[in-house]
Amino acid sequence: MKLKNSLLNALPMGKKLTIAIDIDGTVADSSKVDFTKVGRNPYEVMKAKPIKGALEAVKKLYSQGHTVVFHSSRNHGSKKATEKWLKEHGFPFHHIEMAKFIAHIYIDDRAINGCSWKRAMREIKKPNLPGKLARKKGLV
Numbered sequence: 001m002k003l004k005n006s007l008l009n010a011l012p013m014g015k016k017l018t019i020a021i022d023i024d025g026t027v028a029d030s031s032k033v034d035f036t037k038v039g040r041n042p043y044e045v046m047k048a049k050p051i052k053g054a055l056e057a058v059k060k061l062y063s064q065g066h067t068v069v070f071h072s073s074r075n076h077g078s079k080k081a082t083e084k085w086l087k088e089h090g091f092p093f094h095h096i097e098m099a100k101f102i103a104h105i106y107i108d109d110r111a112i113n114g115c116s117w118k119r120a121m122r123e124i125k126k127p128n129l130p131g132k133l134a135r136k137k138g139l140v
């Protein structure tokens, strides 16, 4: 029996999206963070600085009613410090997932590259969101 695509896809497309946002290099310039120290001192992550345009973009997405989930491959023990950093810099969010593993490259059919927030915010408005082709082909 073949299930309908909408049943296979745990998150059916709607006007309100669940948006997973990476932290380091996406909303946080972590160039001053020594990640070899984070295991002993999770608050090392407080040295990060917000990336230009990220705060405004995340606030906008949140206020539009989307579900904002930050996800990170940071050490699990740094979750509280990460939450503190996000709050101190005013990033609104619904949830933090420390469940992303470290890889050199992520290839994802639903990705919008967040290095340029201006471009990411343009992409998110398009009716053909990333992943649409895969969904259309019945791959998800």
Ligand SMILES: [Mg+2]
Binding pocket: 022, 023, 024, 025, 026
């Ligand atoms: Mg990153």
